[in-house]
Ligand SMILES: NC(=O)C1=CN([C@@H]2O[C@H](COP(=O)(O)OP(=O)(O)OC[C@H]3O[C@@H](n4cnc5c(N)ncnc54)[C@H](OP(=O)(O)O)[C@@H]3O)[C@@H](O)[C@H]2O)C=CC1
């Protein structure tokens with residue numbers, strides 16, 4: 137390739153945005169030409185993030201579709217829910233490609249978005265246009281698309297852990313329970329009572345039980361895989377760690393299957409997809425084993441007494457759960473190898 141494509145990051149001062157910057161900085165075919173701030177345009181990126189001193193020198197741009205069009209080919213939106221609803225259509229109208237990391241275009245039903253996000257939904261024509269970028273499941277639809285809605289972090293860990301079993305009809309859809317845990321960076325950089333140090337440290341908190349905004353998104357993917365409506369019990373917990381999501385998933389097995397059968401099924405489903413690693417028998421993944429990487433690692437335990445399979449799926453929420461998967465989607469959109477710029481080893485310990 138002779139020329140790099142130019143990328144802009146809106147919401148660069150947040151955790152998803154700064155992670156996009158970190159990963160794109162070493163992408164062989166991408167140059168970051170604009171990082172924006174809606175609240176402090178003109179200031180330096182390194183003022184808010186001193187680790188970027190001498191790495192990024194230009195002032196932050198304002199969020200202006202015409203300016204972005206003049207500087208970029210593709211725009212990543214790492215903004216809170218409700219921002220992309222209006223901004224993404226404006227950017228698409230200028231001819232830019234858009235990858236939205238928020239929940240604004242994931243649910244195809246405006247009523248469902250309003251119900252779970254308590255915000256005004258996007259225009260239906262754009263909801264239709266947005267391709268849901270769960271790369272290992274809908275990668276073929278991502279290829280050549282110009283507008284991607286990147287999946288939620290919990291959604292990525294949970295659905296990658298369930299889709300092969302549901303598609304194969306190996307688990308009973310009405311028995312699924314997901315017990316998920318996230319590191320605090322999942323809540324973004326903004327401070328709130330619930331995520332400051334003394335509230336989180338040495339603490340484990342359940343939150344948004346049966347009310348989490350990722351529930352309809354997970355059910356959308358699982359229903360698609362099962363070929364019938366699926367509803368789940370989904371419980372989220374805040375853990376005293378910076379990065380990482382673990383989804384521990386329980387379901388009744390349909391028929392007679394062992395953990396080894398599940399391992400074979402998942403290895404065959406994800407064959408050729410380098411970012412899903414299926415562990416061997418008796419080996420369960422932990423969040424640190426994917427830290428800083430784009431991997432989703434999956435392991436199994438089968439309980440013969442109850443007939444239940446336990447599936448453990450882990451990701452780094454900021455990489456596979458956000459920026460990494462967004463770049464994986466850019467690679468697929470552009471017809472490149474999906475792993476470009478993402479081929480790094482997890483940070484350990
Ligand atoms: N954190 C995570 O692990 C994940 C996050 N996501 C989603 O990605 C998105 C970003 O999340 P995250 O980075 O954690 O959030 P942060 O709160 O850390 O950052 C969001 C950034 O958006 C910018 N912003 C706020 N309002 C506007 C606006 N009206 N127009 C333009 N920019 C605005 C702010 O920067 P400024 O004021 O400088 O403009 C802010 O820094 C969210 O939708 C989130 O749900 C998805 C998966 C995982």
Ligand SMILES: CC(=O)N[C@@H](CCC(=O)OP(=O)(O)O)C(=O)O
Pocket residue numbers: 217237238239287288289318319320321322323349350372374
């Ligand atoms: C730890 C924590 O608070 N995590 C956030 C994840 C938010 C997120 O990623 O939001 P959308 O994908 O819906 O945009 C939460 O549970 O709401």
